[in-house]
Amino acid sequence: IAKGSIAGLPVVIAAIEGNFQGGSLGEVGGAKMAGALELAAEDNRNGIPTRAILLLETGGVRLQEANLGLAAIADIHAAIVDLRQYQPVIGVVAGSVGCFGGMSIAAGLCSYLLVTREARLGLNGPQVIEQEAGLEEYDSRDRPFIWSLTGGEQRFNSGLADRYVADDVVQIQQQITELLQQGLPENQRSRQVDHYLERLAALNAEPQIDPATVRDLYQGERS
Incomplete structure (x- = not known):
């Protein structure tokens, strides 16, 4: 969690480390993210126009934490909806882990979503679908097939993401700055x-x- 400014605009940033247990989210990590968003909303009610950026590299809830992890993600959802009344909440999916499970719903609740070609976005991950529906239905080792369905380019072209950029720090930063300055969307995607x-x-x-x-x-x- 970090707080500062981008292009002179107050911002809070929450990043999930995809290399730690697949970026899975548990009770404590979820509480930190929800708390940061709740404080940002409180800032706005106190006259400080704090925006939020969520760097989402996550497989969703940490299964061994079960309902506690699910409750934390529900708190994140509620906090996003609260904050986006005042200022944009920008989601970024840029890495090979992707964004799945309950946190894919969080991505859908963001005011704007930015993805790269390497990004993936879906409610269930490829291995989960293969396990439940079988190899013939969904081969999780077929990378071109997987990316053609849930990859960043496809999600952008099917209207589920707002910006599609190269996996380049400068380009991602430029796009985030533009979205921050753009203000709230006329109609939130989830509505x-x-x-x-x-x-x-x-x-x-x-x-x-x-x-x-x-x-x-x-x-x-x-x-």
């Missing part, structure tokens, strides 16, 4: 339920849906 239901309804589920079909559905909105 566009009807919009996404319309998109799902427009897909023909009879044949197997491929990534290109999903991208094509959103191209008109990007152009």
Whole structure:
């Protein structure tokens, strides 16, 4: 957790270390992130326009902590929704771990989401899907297949991320600065339920849906 300023704007940053237990989030780490976001919201109520940046490299809840970890992630969700009333909450998924589980919901609640080509975003990770649905349904070792479905480029092209940049510190920083200065979005993504239901309804589920079909559905909105 760090607090400072970017381009003169007050900011709190929370980063998850993806190399430690797959970036899984437990009771204590979750409480730190939720607490930082809650304090940022309190700053805003006291006239200090603190924004937030979440660096999300995480497999979600730490399974051995069970409900305590889930409760911590729920607190993070509530804190994001509270803070984004006042200032942007920016999520960044940039590494090979990706963002899964309950923290993928946190990513979806962010005002803006920035991803790289290496990023992945999904509710369930590839190994979990393979374990539950079988190898024929989802081969977790097929990297091109995995990235074609949940990779940063696909998530951007299907409207689930706002910025798509190279895995470069300077470019990521520039994009974050732009989003901070942009202010709150006109309509938070998580409030566009009807919009996404319309998109799902427009897909023909009879044949197997491929990534290109999903991208094509959103191209008109990007152009």
